[in-house]
Amino acid sequence: MYRRFGSSDCPTTVDVRLAVRVLFGLGTDHFARTLSPTNDASARRKRMSDQVMNERPAEQSQVGMVETALPFSTPPSDKMLSRITILLFILVAGLLTVFGYYASSICITVILAGFLAILFDPVVVILEKLQLPRSVAAAGIVLGGMSLVGLLGYVLYGKAMTFAEELPVYASKVQQTIEPVKVSRLT
Numbered sequence: 001m002y003r004r005f006g007s008s009d010c011p012t013t014v015d016v017r018l019a020v021r022v023l024f025g026l027g028t029d030h031f032a033r034t035l036s037p038t039n040d041a042s043a044r045r046k047r048m049s050d051q052v053m054n055e056r057p058a059e060q061s062q063v064g065m066v067e068t069a070l071p072f073s074t075p076p077s078d079k080m081l082s083r084i085t086i087l088l089f090i091l092v093a094g095l096l097t098v099f100g101y102y103a104s105s106i107c108i109t110v111i112l113a114g115f116l117a118i119l120f121d122p123v124v125v126i127l128e129k130l131q132l133p134r135s136v137a138a139a140g141i142v143l144g145g146m147s148l149v150g151l152l153g154y155v156l157y158g159k160a161m162t163f164a165e166e167l168p169v170y171a172s173k174v175q176q177t178i179e180p181v182k183v184s185r186l187t
Helices: 013-024 028-034 037-052 076-102 104-129 134-186
Strands: none
Touching (some): 104 134
């Protein structure tokens, strides 16, 4: 990974410069002036020779500092990339919205199936512990759920039909109860 800029396996100052340039979006002319590899290499050689002779100038410190300046304006290529990124984001959001609108029944079915699979997984695991194969356990849960829905539909259908047959009786009772209130309001 680091062999592109140097022969060692550790990051070099050129790697750090490149990372800072990419991070802050600085142009190459700024780095050519402030952190050129030739100036850095000569400074490194001078530090090494000072360390060998145990001579250190008073103004030199242990920690090297990287001078960076924020750019006054972003380069045109960065502006173009940001505009293209925003345009692609809007395009993808629009396509997802259209897809969601036209494929809502499919999406709802898939989401509901995933929710039910997560919900009934503990039951399948319990049936597996009872030495039942996973496929048989899942099929049993599906059949049990379908029969439960069918039974509820049958019972609720019978009650709804009974209510529908008695609805005219309830409607006449409600009208008789409201009639005195209507007459008293009009007078």
